[in-house]
Amino acid sequence: MLSGKNILIGITGGIAAYKICELIRMFKRQGANVRVVCTPNALNFVTKLTLRNLSQNEVGVEEFDIPDFKPEHISYADEAEIMIIAPATANTISKIASGICDNLLTSIACAFKKPVIIAPAMNCNMWENPVIQENLQKLAARGYKILEPENGFLACGYEGKGRLCSLEKIYDEAVAILTTKTKGKKYVITAGGTIEDIDPVRYISNYSSGKMGIALADEAYHCGNDVTLITTVDVTKPYKIIKVKSAIEMQEAVNGEFETADFIIMAAAVADYRVKNKSDQKIKKTNDDTLTLELVKNPDILKGLCERKKEEMLKRVQHDRIIVGFCAESENLLTNAKEKIQKKGCDYLIANDISRKDIGFSSDYNEVTIFDKNGGMIKLERASKSEIARGILKVINE
Ligand code: C5P
Numbered sequence: 001m002l003s004g005k006n007i008l009i010g011i012t013g014g015i016a017a018y019k020i021c022e023l024i025r026m027f028k029r030q031g032a033n034v035r036v037v038c039t040p041n042a043l044n045f046v047t048k049l050t051l052r053n054l055s056q057n058e059v060g061v062e063e064f065d066i067p068d069f070k071p072e073h074i075s076y077a078d079e080a081e082i083m084i085i086a087p088a089t090a091n092t093i094s095k096i097a098s099g100i101c102d103n104l105l106t107s108i109a110c111a112f113k114k115p116v117i118i119a120p121a122m123n124c125n126m127w128e129n130p131v132i133q134e135n136l137q138k139l140a141a142r143g144y145k146i147l148e149p150e151n152g153f154l155a156c157g158y159e160g161k162g163r164l165c166s167l168e169k170i171y172d173e174a175v176a177i178l179t180t181k182t183k184g185k186k187y188v189i190t191a192g193g194t195i196e197d198i199d200p201v202r203y204i205s206n207y208s209s210g211k212m213g214i215a216l217a218d219e220a221y222h223c224g225n226d227v228t229l230i231t232t233v234d235v236t237k238p239y240k241i242i243k244v245k246s247a248i249e250m251q252e253a254v255n256g257e258f259e260t261a262d263f264i265i266m267a268a269a270v271a272d273y274r275v276k277n278k279s280d281q282k283i284k285k286t287n288d289d290t291l292t293l294e295l296v297k298n299p300d301i302l303k304g305l306c307e308r309k310k311e312e313m314l315k316r317v318q319h320d321r322i323i324v325g326f327c328a329e330s331e332n333l334l335t336n337a338k339e340k341i342q343k344k345g346c347d348y349l350i351a352n353d354i355s356r357k358d359i360g361f362s363s364d365y366n367e368v369t370i371f372d373k374n375g376g377m378i379k380l381e382r383a384s385k386s387e388i389a390r391g392i393l394k395v396i397n398e
Helices: 015-029 040-044 048-055 072-079 090-098 104-111 124-128 130-141 167-179 211-222 247-258 301-314 333-344 385-396
Strands: 006-011 033-038 082-088 116-120 150-153 159-163 186-191 196-199 202-204 226-231 240-243 263-266 273-275 295-297 322-329 348-353 365-372 377-384
Touching: 006 015, 006 072, 006 104, 015 033, 015 048, 015 082, 015 167, 033 040, 033 048, 033 072, 033 104, 072 104, 082 090, 082 104, 082 167, 090 104, 090 116, 090 130, 116 130, 116 167, 124 130, 124 159, 186 211, 186 247, 196 273, 202 273, 211 226, 211 263, 211 385, 226 247, 247 263, 247 301, 263 301, 263 385, 301 322, 301 333, 322 333, 322 385, 333 348, 333 365, 348 385, 365 385, 377 385
Parallel strands: 006 033, 006 082, 082 116, 186 226, 186 263, 226 240, 263 322, 322 348
Antiparallel strands: 150 159, 196 202, 273 295, 348 365, 365 377
16 A cells, blocks of 8 residues: 655654554555664664564664765655654654754754644643644644544553654554645635624634634645645734635635635534624714614625535636535525525535534534535544544545
């Protein structure tokens, strides 16, 4: 399954280093070319000879051991399609987050522009240290895929969070990235709830956190795509972000990206109405007990995009764009979703049930049903939003 794929594994100095021997074998069994780099501390836990025999490649440790015209950290970074740092110690995580390149592994990480998976493992008190958490957040925001450690009995004798996640999890994550068919496409994804001003200090909005749209953008990016996220939520990401506020602004931004997009995913919760005459000044309280705001309909961005795609098809424009909508329903989810996909004219509609408290708005979990324009239906059972995002990307790429 992985024949012809180049995987770079970085091992740092934690006791879980011994487990990586098995991970190397898992990749080798599938035909991958595996290259290993270690920090000098990692060699206290596992030998160079073991790693060399298992990977069937020389193991890199020293930075200035240059057999080639290119410095090793650059040729290692050029060769691999993915870098996996496991176990990643608090020390190495913090160095990478700060751009420190004081050994071969950290130098490669700094030069590596393709997907990087980081699987931390450490003592639970180190894991909980806010400095380490901040550094991890910094890396996650920059597009590194962090596979959180698990709870359990730790080698240091403590019970808590810090054990390296399962090897299967690291393996599955890498395989998903390496074998994805979605590579090299342009994704335009919207996220968050639009904000419709009433006056300079008040607005109408909704509870959308933007997490589902951001998870989709992250997954698409990790799989090697060109991503533009049009969002109402502030985020720092390694891909292009267009920050918008209202539905009108979002429409303008999406329309501007339409031409070059291969996939447009409208995960944002766009307000159906906005205030008709938004006040330039703060609206004053009066003696009346009621205040009436007149609302006007916002444009249906998704429907507009689907109409534009239809026009293109009539003109035989050779660009097969896939347009995906979301629908959040609090009742009759399936009936409403089936009706909506027809009404909007999109290729796929992802339906989620917002009446459930354990999924959906603000939650890190979701459960969705994907409808396609031909009447097909696939349910993705409750899972983290990043797993759901991966499932959605897989379906819309089939
Ligand atoms: O009609 P409804 O709001 O349920 O449709 C939801 C889908 O349509 C979402 O994909 C949302 O992003 C999109 N939408 C839109 N413009 C609107 C309202 C919703 O593009 N004005």
